[in-house]
Amino acid sequence: MRTFMKSDFTCGFIGLGLIGGSIARAIRDFHPKSRILAYDINQEALQAALADGVINTALSAIGEELSVCDYIFLCAPVSENDSSLSEIKKYMSSTCLLTDVGSVKADIHRHIQKAGLSPQFIGGHPMAGSERTGYINSKTLLLQNAYYILTPCADISQEVICDFRELIASLGAIPLILTYKEHDYVTAAISHLPHVVAACLVNLIRQSDSPRGIMKLVAAGGFKDITRIASSSPVMWQQICLTNGENISGLLEDYIVSLSQIKEEIDRAGAEPLYQFFDQARVYRDSFTDASSGPIKKSFSIRIDIADEPGALAAIATILALHQISIKNIGITHNREQADGVLQVEFYEESSIQKAEEILSSKGYSIYH
Incomplete structure (x- = not known):
């Protein structure tokens, strides 16, 4: 972990749910001299954060108070972040860094470009999460050893990038710098596509089950484990598919081809190809880094x-x-x-x-x- 040299910086949060709350908690724990301001439409979340000592000031609106911020984290739903940019721009200082935590980056980068905020924006995606949502479920340890992808705009200075990278590392996360296009393709493969596949499997069982519900009855073990991510928010995954559709669709097409190929081997009872299919998957999966956090949360x-x-x-x-x-x-x-x-x-x-x-x-x- 690199040492972050600043100690008295000020952070603003637009949205204080699971991710925003967890980042704020980590900043409070690792940088106790920092000052944290937050705005959220959920007043209960703001009052709880004040009571916990996580934030110093609860904002009633996006306003002048944000002008003192060194960093502003956009942690509200994507559509709200996009619509807030013009208001935030009115109050941001010229030295403030703006970042977000969304799981799709192309869309926010387009809005940032349109708002003329590129020299002050680094996209962010902490690849950690939980089945639970809201500030009440936030925790400092959510970021520990989790990859935190950063997608800087092309016209932002290297000094600013290094500064923010050190801040993220100081919170216990592992910063990884990618372009926003690289990010969206990678996450489509290792996070977005698996959620689509899991939902498809669950819906297949739902449609194929007998009136007695025998499949549902015996799905409580292994099947439930491998499809756990199908319990995620349908609204969130609807929005992800709408904003990263090109990448997801392309990879889904490749996946359909691979399914057709293994179906052919099953149909013709190809013993050796079937063995190679499962063995190659086993060997490759066993080579994965055993990280404690990721886009699909480890259990x-x-x-x-x-x-x-x-x-x-x-x-x-x-x-x-x-x-x-x-x-x-x-x-x-x-x-x-x-x-x-x-x-x-x-x-x-x-x-x-x-x-x-x-x-x-x-x-x-x-x-x-």
């Missing part, structure tokens, strides 16, 4: 064999609680052939996994991933 969980008897689940929860290990989610996995059950426990932090494994293994539990 920190373990599975535990438990006896099918009263109190079994409560016993494990109690053991973990006594050792100060917080549980994010806990539940029984039903779709397995063994007589006993499998308990899946999800944690908030990766560090909890090893600690929980050691404690539960010492008490005779069988743990696996």
